[in-house]
Amino acid sequence: MSAANQPAxxxxxxxxxxxxxxxxxxxxxLWSQMSMMVPPTPNPAAKAHIWKYEDTLPHLESAGRLVPxxxxxxxxxxxxxxxxxxxxxxxxxxxxxxxxxPGETAPAHRHIxxxxxxxxxxxxxTAVEGKKMPLTRGDVVVTPVWHWHDxxxxxxxxxxxxxxxxxxxxxYARVNFAENYASPRYPSELQDPCEWRHPWTKPLSEILxxxxxxxxxxxxxxxTRDAAxxxxxxxxxxxxxxxxxxxxxxxxxxxxxRDTFAVxxxxxxxxxxxxKAEKAYLVACHDGPFLDNLGLRKPVM
Ligand code: 1HN
Numbered sequence: 408m409s410a411a412n413q414p415a416x417x418x419x420x421x422x423x424x425x426x427x428x429x430x431x432x433x434x435x436x437l438w439s440q441m442s443m444m445v446p447p448t449p450n451p452a453a454k455a456h457i458w459k460y461e462d463t464l465p466h467l468e469s470a471g472r473l474v475p476x477x478x479x480x481x482x483x484x485x486x487x488x489x490x491x492x493x494x495x496x497x498x499x500x501x502x503x504x505x506x507x508x509p510g511e512t513a514p515a516h517r518h519i520x521x522x523x524x525x526x527x528x529x530x531x532x533t534a535v536e537g538k539k540m541p542l543t544r545g546d547v548v549v550t551p552v553w554h555w556h557d558x559x560x561x562x563x564x565x566x567x568x569x570x571x572x573x574x575x576x577x578x579y580a581r582v583n584f585a586e587n588y589a590s591p592r593y594p595s596e597l598q599d600p601c602e603w604r605h606p607w608t609k610p611l612s613e614i615l616x617x618x619x620x621x622x623x624x625x626x627x628x629x630x631t632r633d634a635a636x637x638x639x640x641x642x643x644x645x646x647x648x649x650x651x652x653x654x655x656x657x658x659x660x661x662x663x664x665r666d667t668f669a670v671x672x673x674x675x676x677x678x679x680x681x682x683k684a685e686k687a688y689l690v691a692c693h694d695g696p697f698l699d700n701l702g703l704r705k706p707v708m
Contacts, residue, residue, distance in 0.1 A: 448653045449634055451671035453497045454490045455650040455658040460527075460665035467506050471565055476511045483570060486638075488669055494574035497636035497669050499694040500615065501574035504667075506567050507531055507560040515557035515588035520577065521614040522550040524568045525640055525690055527665055531566030533558050534595035535603045542566070545607030545642060547617050547690075555593040569640055569667060571692040573614055607642070616696050622646065622680040622687040630677045634704045635693040637670040644680060644687025651675040 418426075429435060437444070467484050474482055483503040486496045494501040505524075507513055515534075524533070526546045532539055533548050535556045542548055550556040560566045577583035605617070622628060622644070639648070645663045652658075653673040660668050661681075670676055680687040698704040 449673035450653065451498045451636060451673065452490055453488045453495060453636065453669060453671040454656065455652055455660070455668065455670055455674065456489050457660040457662065457666060457668035458486050460667070463504060464665075467504050467567065468565075471506045471508055476508070480516070481513050481570075482506050486667060486669070494572075494578075496638055497575075497671060497694075499573065499575050499636055499672075499697065500638050500669075500692060501570075501572045502638045502667065502669075502692070503570045504567060505558075505570050506565050507558055508565050509560050509563050511560055512591045513558040514591040515555050515593040516585050517553050517555045517588075518585035519552055519583045520572045520574055521552050522556075522570060522572045523615060523617055523692065524548050524550075524570050525617070525692075526566070526568045527640075529560070529564050529566035530562045531558060531560040531568075533603075534593060535601075537593060537595045538598035538601050538603070539595040540598060540601045540604040542568070542604070547605040549603045549605070551603070552614075555588055557588070557592050557595075559592070569638075571615060571617075571638060573694070573697065576697070614697050614700075615692050615694055617690060617692050619688060619690045620678075622678055622689070624680055624682060624684070624686060627679040628677060630675050632673060632675050633693075633695070634672050634698055635695040636672040637676075637691045637693045638667060639670060639689055639691045640667045641665065642688040642690055644682050644685050646679045646681045646687045648679070649675075649677045 463484060470482055470484060483505045485493045485503040487493050488495045496502040526542045526544055528544060531542050533542060533556055535550055536554050540548060641662045641664050643664050647659055647661045650658045650670055651674060652671050662668065678689060
């Protein structure tokens with residue numbers, strides 16, 4: 408088949424003239440691009456990829472040493488999908504590793520993007536709209552759309568967490584923007600429990616959902632496949648995940664606590680607990696609620 412509007416050999420002169428006249432009018436024939444527009448399976452651009460914490464942590468620690476508080480509104484190493492550029496970790500989810508040193512403040516701002524965070528190490532706090540939440544390993548904290556939020560660390564060790572935001576969506580709907588608060592901290596008071604903090608025992612759901620799964624010793628999960636894409640993070644345990652993306656590319660990722668991996672939409676996923684001693688816990692952020700809210704998921708017939 409000919410490229411979009413390139414006359415191809417074997418076409419009549421009249422057809423060639425017809426095709427040649429289209430570009431000047433900024434119109435193109437759909438029929439030569441139809442199969443690309445409606446492919447037989449979802450067609451993510453992201454590839455499966457794992458970020459091993461033991462490999463990324465030294466770089467995050469260097470950033471903690473080299474990048475002062477005032478130089479980085481947020482001190483984050485973005486997890487950039489090898490097939491894409493920032494802000495894509497999957498086609499719809501952005502993830503990054505953030506480090507806040509003792510005594511620092513990540514200043515208050517609010518934005519249209521939705522964020523959730525999984526606390527990986529250390530003790531810190533986030534204040535959302537005046538409610539200050541102490542955060543510890545295993546907690547999920549949510550900053551809903553257009554809510555003031557600042558972060559800090561009143562302990563004597565760095566606090567590190569995984570940021571998860573719906574930033575890739577704004578490369579299509581270019582409507583994200585932010586406002587900085589006049590002071591570094593938005594006035595807040597301790598709030599425990601708080602509706603935006605979800606301790607390890609209680610996962611949540613919103614534009615981006617967070618889920619947690621446990622896999623028993625020696626067990627594997629059923630193979631799944633979903634239009635949602637996932638950023639997985641190992642909380643505890645050791646194992647592997649076998650992934651077959653819709654393009655047919657196969658990956659096997661060995662993971663242990665604090666490793667993070669991206670799974671493109673419509674990939675076949677199967678997790679294995681390879682430990683002889685402990686259960687494996689995987690948390691994941693996915694865009695299922697976003698797809699459902701826009702009616703972009705295959706209906707159950
Ligand atoms: C943001 O607000 C945070 O509040 C982290 O910690 C990462 C990446 C892009 C845009 C906003 C935060 C972000 C971000």
